[in-house]
Amino acid sequence: MRNTVQKIVQKAGNDRGRLMDILLEIQAELGYVSGEVTDQLAEELGISRVDVEQTLSFYHFFRQEPRGEYTVYLNNSLVANMMGRVEVAAAFEKEAGCKFGSVTEDGRIGLFETADIGMNDQEPAALINGKVFTNLTPLVVRELVSGMRNGKKVEDMIRNYGDGKNGSDLVRAMVHNNIKQKGSVLFSAYSPGEGLTKALQMSPEKVISEVKDSYLRGRGGAGFPTGLKWEFCRRANKEVSYVFCNADEGEPGTFKERVLLTEYPHLIFEGMAISGYAIGAKHGVLYLRNEYDYLKAYLESVLEEMHEKKLLGDRILDTEEFGFDIRIQMGAGAYVCGEESALLESSEGKRGEPRNRPPFPVEKGYMDHPTIINNAETLCNVVKILKNGSEWYTMLGSQESAGTKLISVSGDCKYPGVYEVEWGIRVKDILDLAGASNIQAVQVGGPSAECIGPADFNRTISFEDLPTGGSFIIIGNKRDLIGDVVTNFLDFFIEESCGSCTVCRTMPTILKNKIAKILTGHGVQQDLEDLQDWGSKMKMANRCGLGQTAANPVLSTLKNFREKYEGLIRKDVDFDSGFDLASAVVDSCEHVGRTPNL
Amino acid sequence: MSKPVVATTSLAGCFGCHMSLLDIDERILDLIELVEFNKSPIDDIKVFTKQCDIGLIEGGCCNSENVEVLRAFRKQCKILVSLGECAIMGGLPALRNGIPIKECIDEAYLNGPTVSENTEKILPNDDELPMLLDKVYPCHEVVKIDYYLPGCPPRADLIWNALIALVTGDEMELPYEVVKFD
Numbered sequence: 001m002r003n004t005v006q007k008i009v010q011k012a013g014n015d016r017g018r019l020m021d022i023l024l025e026i027q028a029e030l031g032y033v034s035g036e037v038t039d040q041l042a043e044e045l046g047i048s049r050v051d052v053e054q055t056l057s058f059y060h061f062f063r064q065e066p067r068g069e070y071t072v073y074l075n076n077s078l079v080a081n082m083m084g085r086v087e088v089a090a091a092f093e094k095e096a097g098c099k100f101g102s103v104t105e106d107g108r109i110g111l112f113e114t115a116d117i118g119m120n121d122q123e124p125a126a127l128i129n130g131k132v133f134t135n136l137t138p139l140v141v142r143e144l145v146s147g148m149r150n151g152k153k154v155e156d157m158i159r160n161y162g163d164g165k166n167g168s169d170l171v172r173a174m175v176h177n178n179i180k181q182k183g184s185v186l187f188s189a190y191s192p193g194e195g196l197t198k199a200l201q202m203s204p205e206k207v208i209s210e211v212k213d214s215y216l217r218g219r220g221g222a223g224f225p226t227g228l229k230w231e232f233c234r235r236a237n238k239e240v241s242y243v244f245c246n247a248d249e250g251e252p253g254t255f256k257e258r259v260l261l262t263e264y265p266h267l268i269f270e271g272m273a274i275s276g277y278a279i280g281a282k283h284g285v286l287y288l289r290n291e292y293d294y295l296k297a298y299l300e301s302v303l304e305e306m307h308e309k310k311l312l313g314d315r316i317l318d319t320e321e322f323g324f325d326i327r328i329q330m331g332a333g334a335y336v337c338g339e340e341s342a343l344l345e346s347s348e349g350k351r352g353e354p355r356n357r358p359p360f361p362v363e364k365g366y367m368d369h370p371t372i373i374n375n376a377e378t379l380c381n382v383v384k385i386l387k388n389g390s391e392w393y394t395m396l397g398s399q400e401s402a403g404t405k406l407i408s409v410s411g412d413c414k415y416p417g418v419y420e421v422e423w424g425i426r427v428k429d430i431l432d433l434a435g436a437s438n439i440q441a442v443q444v445g446g447p448s449a450e451c452i453g454p455a456d457f458n459r460t461i462s463f464e465d466l467p468t469g470g471s472f473i474i475i476g477n478k479r480d481l482i483g484d485v486v487t488n489f490l491d492f493f494i495e496e497s498c499g500s501c502t503v504c505r506t507m508p509t510i511l512k513n514k515i516a517k518i519l520t521g522h523g524v525q526q527d528l529e530d531l532q533d534w535g536s537k538m539k540m541a542n543r544c545g546l547g548q549t550a551a552n553p554v555l556s557t558l559k560n561f562r563e564k565y566e567g568l569i570r571k572d573v574d575f576d577s578g579f580d581l582a583s584a585v586v587d588s589c590e591h592v593g594r595t596p597n598l
Numbered sequence: 599m600s601k602p603v604v605a606t607t608s609l610a611g612c613f614g615c616h617m618s619l620l621d622i623d624e625r626i627l628d629l630i631e632l633v634e635f636n637k638s639p640i641d642d643i644k645v646f647t648k649q650c651d652i653g654l655i656e657g658g659c660c661n662s663e664n665v666e667v668l669r670a671f672r673k674q675c676k677i678l679v680s681l682g683e684c685a686i687m688g689g690l691p692a693l694r695n696g697i698p699i700k701e702c703i704d705e706a707y708l709n710g711p712t713v714s715e716n717t718e719k720i721l722p723n724d725d726e727l728p729m730l731l732d733k734v735y736p737c738h739e740v741v742k743i744d745y746y747l748p749g750c751p752p753r754a755d756l757i758w759n760a761l762i763a764l765v766t767g768d769e770m771e772l773p774y775e776v777v778k779f780d
């Protein structure tokens with residue numbers, strides 16, 4: 001064991017900045033990272049034990065104790081629940097003979113839950129030893145568990161491969177792309193190198209101005225003008241700078257990056273190279289969420305191929321002046337690492353805790369060097385803008401939102417999948433495309449954005465109206481909006497908060513308790529006012545976007561579905577604490593052996 | 599006009615908040631000119647003898663007796679004030695929240711490092727004893743609380759200013775010094 005660890009650390013150049021990779025590799029070799037290994041790592045890397053532990057304990061997929069020869073991570077997202085996760089979970093527990101959150105006695109099977117794994121269009125889904133299993137049913141679960149009992153290899157349990165590159169040798173996943181609508185920018189004809197060739201004929205400044213003229217705005221959620229970000233970074237004018245592609249795709253309900261990574265990886269990498277040329281960076285990093293580990297070998301082969309074709313490497317397209325390489329940085333399961341500064345922290349081998357800003361990453365980013373972080377979809381757009389020109393691009397879309405957008409549609413509809421639409425499309429039109437009817441609500445932009453009702457279905461998907469990173473969850477009439485949807489989203493934020501800011505750490509739990517109180521018939525008018533009042537404090541009291549938006553599931557449903565809350569509260573009293581003495585003493589009385597005397 | 603009547607109690611607290619009340623020093627002489635005390639550890643009146651105007655509650659609820667006392671205070675007092683961190687949030691006693699009550703009891707009576715005499719492994723279960731709650735509750739999760747005075751303990755000046763404001767009906771003085779905590 002000591003030798004294994006030593007080798008892994010040496011391979012990573014004894015670099016503490018590579019702690020994420022080191023831990024992932026140790027886990028792949030040894031199953032988990034024991035206390036002993038933690039000590040050894042601290043020693044070899046010349047850091048303290050807590051430095052190792054704080055990274056190790058932060059991420060969902062790192063294990064400090066054995067989690068079974070077969071580790072099942074069942075997705076617990078809203079849409080998974082809608083599609084029958086509860087029955088699937090029960091089947092896992094029954095067949096394996098252990099509860100979620102534990103490992104069977106023989107150490108063979110571990111059952112765990114995890115947040116959205118980017119498969120909302122084919123739920124219920126789970127990761128088993130890193131491989132994706134979609135469209136699970138109790139029957140399939142029975143087969144899977146029996147396979148595990150018989151020591152079957154996980155890859156042999158996958159019966160059918162998905163479409164496109166999902167079936168290729170290096171991927172072999174049962175994931176389906178579900179590309180439902182192709183548009184004229186991203187899902188359109190492309191041969192690698194087209195954009196880069198054009199870019200290299202221009203000066204870097206000209207590339208930036210072309211991107212600025214296209215009015216391209218970031219597709220990761222915040223919508224910052226891409227050209228401007230690049231200009232800031234170029235102006236920092238330092239010897240070393242970096243390009244990061246954000247492929248963390250953690251917002252529940254988004255899975256468009258999964259499809260881009262599977263079918264258009266060249267486009268992403270080419271976009272990174274172009275941005276590298278524009279800002280004067282020689283190195284790029286693709287930050288890939290751990291849930292997409294099944295794509296890693298394939299993506300690495302694409303990088304190799306691009307090196308061979310001189311689309312990457314020391315002398316790109318045989319030019320003297322521009323070289324660029326890309327490495328893949330794996331995440332280890334943390335939604336907050338999609339936040340750009342947390343992503344950098346994570347890439348430096350630390351806890352994924354967002355940084356204070358300023359300084360912004362364009363001045364002081366990865367290892368303190370100027371860095372741009374762009375969403376994968378943003379970078380794909382860049383290639384097409386360079387190829388076809390900014391004028392072409394601005395013809396597409398709406399007033400303030402140029403181009404097209406990938407929308408990940410899931411939930412109660414006939415055709416879940418990825419749709420490339422022009423900005424400015426009405427919500428209603430997407431619902432029609434997806435074959436959705438009897439709809440109660442649509443969660444546009446994921447839990448951190450807005451939940452709208454039919455009165456708003458004429459609104460448009462655009463930066464000027466309803467901005468979105470791409471998540472579009474359709475919630476049918478039969479769903480319990482507060483009990484199932486809001487509560488599930490709050491659970492998500494409770495789990496994913498990095499814990500730095502007190503209000504982000506505690507408020508979602510307080511809101512959730514209040515909602516539980518309302519759902520059990522103890523809510524009063526004051527509770528609704530508290531939800532509103534306290535929820536709205538999140539914006540100013542927290543450091544990053546996670547905490548600032550974590551009350552949105554409550555605030556937006558309070559705004560758009562007020563009547564549902566009003567219908568649940570007591571009108572006969574103005575105070576009800578919901579406290580019940582009898583149930584509060586049950587456990588202690590039972591344990592000491594006495595009958596409660598109330 | 600009769601003087602406003604004040605009652606105080608310590609539930610799951612350490613009496614530090616009451617000590618802080620005494621920290622108003624010689625102003626206590628002014629206070630007894632202004633108000634009359636009823637049930638309170640300060641005058642050792644054990645049971646309510648009349649309706650009160652103001653109830654000051656130190657500590658949250660960790661057992662059934664705390665709940666009973668708190669409910670009695672709610673009945674007997676027009677205004678209830680949560681005094682200090684424990685009453686407002688559960689405070690130090692609430693550190694046990696999140697640990698199942700069974701484990702807490704076992705730690706206290708069977709497994710703890712200071713347990714040596716309990717050879718018969720007795721868990722206290724006499725009917726006379728208060729029953730432990732599953733967790734420690736802040737007061738407002740049990741009854742309606744009207745005002746909160748933060749601090750551990752709240753500063754004497756804060757308590758004084760609050761009492762004066764309640765008694766006179768004037769706006770409360772809240773200078774920065776009395777509500778800053780570090």
Ligand SMILES: Cc1cc2nc3c(=O)[nH]c(=O)nc-3n(C[C@H](O)[C@H](O)[C@H](O)COP(=O)(O)O)c2cc1C
Nearest residue numbers: 218219220246248249250338339340374375378545
């Ligand atoms: C909690 C949180 C999670 C985020 N997750 C992602 C993500 O998964 N992917 C992404 O591109 N941006 C994500 N973002 C936004 C990034 O911080 C950043 O704005 C974006 O990557 C910039 O790229 P863009 O300008 O191309 O959109 C997240 C932000 C927050 C606050």
Ligand code: SF4
Nearest residue numbers: 498500501504544547
């Ligand atoms: S807002 Fe939440 S996730 Fe963001 S830094 Fe603060 S605690 Fe961490």
Ligand code: SF4
Nearest residue numbers: 611612614682683684
């Ligand atoms: S708030 Fe502080 S001083 Fe008051 S009872 Fe609690 S621990 Fe004691």
